[in-house]
Amino acid sequence: MAKILIIDDENSILESLEMFLSEKGHWVENAACAEQGLRRFKNFRPEIVILDIRLPDMNGLEVLDRMVDLCELAKVIMITAYQDMETTIEAMKKGAFDYIRKPLDVDEVEKAVNRALRILEVDRETPCSAATCTAEKAGVIIGKSERMIDIFKTIGLLCQNHATILIQGETGTGKELIARVIHRNGLNQHEPFVVLDCSSVVETLLESELFGHEKGAFTGAVARKPGKIEQAGKGTLFLDEVAELPLNLQGKLLGFLQRLEFNRVGGQATIKSRCRIIAACNCDLSERVHKGTFKEDLYFRLRVVTISVPPLLDRVSDIPHLVDHFVHKISRDLGTEPVKLQTGVIDALSRYHWPGNVRQLENVMVEAVIQARGNVILVEDIRKALTHDPDLPTGGIKAFSLEHVEKEHIYNTLHQLGWNRSRTAQVLGISLPTLRSKIRKYEITPPDIFPGNLSTLQPSG
Ligand SMILES: Nc1ncnc2c1ncn2[C@@H]1O[C@H](COP(=O)(O)OP(=O)(O)OP(=O)(O)O)[C@@H](O)[C@H]1O
Ligand SMILES: [Mg+2]
Known part of the structure; x- marks a missing residue:
């Protein structure tokens, strides 16, 4: 349930929206002009505002400005007519959350409201990542695998x-x-x-x-x-x-x-x-x-x-670090606050197979940040960004196989135990012959070079 304020001078819109949203369990108030709307905004403290861009006493953009000043957390959904396209773009720039076109389609209204609700929820749960982030440096290789x-x-x-x-x-x-x-x-x-x-x-x-x-x-x-x-x-x-x-x-x-x-x-x-x-x-x-x-x-x-x-698929554990890095890098480039991530975003990203590796991940993040409204990336933004991938069969996220997880886990364990196979088999709880056959199956080999190999190189230059 959310507190929703509707501001529109058309009575029929006010009535039908109020009825529709109240039936969905929301607490709804309405106003027929800007002045009344702003007063209700202060007293009622709505989480979501549905605001007509054309009001008799004030331009909707100005109303939006004042609302953002009063409380930047409220999600303002603008109602616009087709010919208001430029104003709509302006409104989005000024911080409107979304816009819906006239004639109103209640399904569209419901979608926008639900989306705003999900974002409000993440806003409440996630502390701002800017405070916790380490400064992003250009030209850094990210990875902890x-x-x-x-x-x-x-x-x-x-x-x-x-x-x-x-x-x-x-x-x-x-x-x-x-x-x-x-x-x-x-x-x-x-x-x-x-x-x-x-x-x-x-x-x-x-x-x-x-x-x-x-x-x-x-x-x-x-x-x-x-x-x-x-x-x-x-x-x-x-x-x-x-x-x-x-x-x-x-x-x-x-x-x-x-x-x-x-x-x-x-x-x-x-x-x-x-x-x-x-x-x-x-x-x-x-x-x-x-x-x-x-x-x-x-x-x-x-x-x-x-x-x-290694391909990104073989170091899935790096994905959260890369995502954090890109989110900060992108917001710095755009001059905005770093976006937050809905729970489930990292999981969705980790289940994709990444044929274009880190470059593709970076591109997907750029697209998701641009799509994100209200400074939150939702799982659906990620899905949308990933469906541009022609490899993706059904518009869903391609789960990658258990075998990949197994391969990475075996590699990491071997590595931590200095490539000692019997100890690795013990730790993994499998027999040595089973480990051997998995090593063969996945073609697992130690890293190409060991520090020792380098001592033969002649420093020069
Ligand atoms: N580990 C990483 N940490 C941070 N950024 C990375 C990492 N790996 C790749 N990138 C970024 O991904 C993009 C692609 O990387 P890069 O151009 O080095 O790939 P490449 O292997 O040379 O690709 P190609 O074979 O297509 O030329 C770049 O923007 C790069 O900064
Ligand atoms: Mg290259």
Whole structure:
């Protein structure tokens, strides 16, 4: 039950709405003009106001303004006619909760009221997250799952040397973010970070993009142009989508990595370089080697250190932290207070399969924040944002399998127990052979690199 105030100068609307909402169990009062409405607002203290935008004695927007000043918690639903579209937008900007069009449809009124009620409930239950949040920093990798913590450790070690790195992971898992963080914390942090997306440049131009060219090297080469390697200087060259590099250029890149020198296209002079290479790809590069589309020796040269970024589905426990991070980041960008989440939102997000990984989660949160009225994200906002996903069969949230939960749990337990299988089996309450077969089934392996492996790397640069 809620206290609802209806303000409209049309008697028929007042009567029918009052009857309808009272029957639903609400406590309803009404007013036929702005002045009377504001008086009732102060005395009656409604939680929900249904307010006509056109009133005889005052513009509805002004009434809205005063109500927001008096009590910003009340949810004001505006009633508008079609031709009031601009005013409606203005009203939403000023803090109206929702608007319903004339002629009134009682179902629509009921939906808006129920939605407001759910939000009021969350408002009451959740303390403002702004008070509890830690300041959001740009370019931070969020994650508390075992696999992400392993990656953080690796990054820490890599910042002390100049080793070539290969970052593998599905699209949107954060490969570029990781590369940037390595650079920003590395020995060469004050030097440039340069990106070359090997898939986005036309093949014939790629060589010149990478190594640069001399004037007249080819038609259109009207002046000498330094390539990305030169632009990177002593900094980092991030070779994104490295699997897309054509074979002939793979050979040239290998030559460069072996000798750390190169020639511009059409140039004679040998140029030395001291940049660090970080390569990324969203496929399994060893498979490409197998298929013969990627040179094996280049693969070995690149994968001195490999970081495999797990798909979001394999680190569901990171979702609440990522959501909190994005909510704060988005509100900071929009210049608003961070939104609150209805109970159940994290659960709904955790049951989705995230083919687009963290990037998709970020996009869904942006959309949900924009959809959210009254500063609360409801489960239905999440559902709506997720139904844009063509993979989603029925508009519902695709539950992900028990097997995924099992896999992550086994991995985490093994990890906490130092990959000791018999102790892990004990803790999990299963036999050792059962654990072994599950490890095989889920292809669980320890993290790619252990700190010990890095001691062989030569610090340089
Ligand atoms: N762990 C994380 N913490 C915070 N933000 C993240 C994290 N992982 C990814 N992101 C954000 O998600 C978005 C996608 O990340 P990024 O561009 O690094 O992915 P990618 O692996 O390079 O994807 P693609 O293969 O499609 O290029 C970025 O906005 C990035 O900041
Ligand atoms: Mg990327």
